[in-house]
Amino acid sequence: MTDSVFFDFSMLSRHNCHKLLTATVVPRPIAWVTTLNEDDTLNVGPFSFFNVAAEEPPLISIAIGGGERFEGDLKDTGVNIRRTEEFVVNLVDYSSAEAMTKTAVNFASGISEAAFAAIETHSSSHIRTPRISHSPAALECKLYRSIDLGLGQSLVLGQVVGVHVNREAVLDVDRCYVDTPRLDLIARMYGNGWYTRMTDWFQQITPPHP
Ligand SMILES: Cc1cc2nc3c(=O)[nH]c(=O)nc-3n(C[C@H](O)[C@H](O)[C@H](O)COP(=O)(O)O)c2cc1C
Structure with missing residues (x-):
């Protein structure tokens, strides 16, 4: 890149830093996270x-922003994960795009x-938190660490205790082969409500050491 515009984050507002990060670090997979509220509702x-x-331990990371209703508070997902020390990451397929966005609406806790998104759930195998029935791959997680990032944000590391994969997408159970295109997962792009599907694949194999 010979001609570039450098955006110095120390000179920019939080909002503009957010815009630049989310417009360039794409596509991002979506963790559709289920947790249990204090009264055991979902x-x-x-x-x-x-x-x-x-990989070892098998960990996933999720950054949870500050809540909007109370400056400095974690979102309900973060509060629930800290209290119950468990959650499910349900990956999102194309047919669930609308339901997924409905669950981003900021309701009061409780x-x-x-219910608003008419989501059906199944019980999990190793944790109490249910998983979303329609998700083609759901990772049962136990809290490994929650790192306070200030301003009500936290970086959650979850240890994956197992994954439910839609049987139709499992090629070989013993060898743990999954037909990933069959999962039809979507990912977050930039701006107002843009997503992508995984329909444009190519293969580029890493060469052996010369
Ligand atoms: C596709 C998508 C991705 C999102 N990613 C994040 C994220 O990474 N971190 C975050 O704090 N909020 C994110 N949000 C906003 C939250 O989903 C939203 O604040 C939601 O109300 C949080 O739920 P809760 O309050 O029940 O925890 C995202 C929203 C959408 C639609």
Whole structure:
């Protein structure tokens, strides 16, 4: 890149830094996170500051922003994860795009996004928190660390205790082969409500050491 515009984050507002990060770090997978509220009702919310973080132990990371209703407070998802020390990351397929966005609506805690988005759930295998039935891959997680990032934000590391994969997408159970295109997952792009599907693949194999 010979001709570039440098955006110095120390000179920019939080909002503009956010715009630049989310417009360039794309596509981002979406963790559709289920947690249990204090009264055991279900809380659901999507998070795209999400990825695999480590192999051993198997960890995923999610960055949870500050709550909007109370300056400095974590969102309900963060509060629930800290209290229950468990959650499910439900990956999102194309057919769930609309339901997923409905669960991003900022209801008061105690009001069920799951009911608003008509989400059905199944029980999990190793944790109490249910998973979303329609998700083609759902990772059961136990809290590994929650790192306070200030301003009500936290970086949650979850240890994956197991993953439910839609049987139709499992090629070989013993060898753990999954037909990833079959999952039809979507990912977050930039701006107002833009997403992408995984329909444009190419293969580029890493060469062996010369
Ligand atoms: C596709 C998508 C991705 C999002 N990613 C994040 C994220 O990474 N971090 C975050 O704090 N909020 C994110 N949000 C906003 C939350 O989903 C929203 O604040 C939601 O109400 C949180 O739910 P809760 O209050 O029940 O925890 C995202 C919203 C959408 C639609």
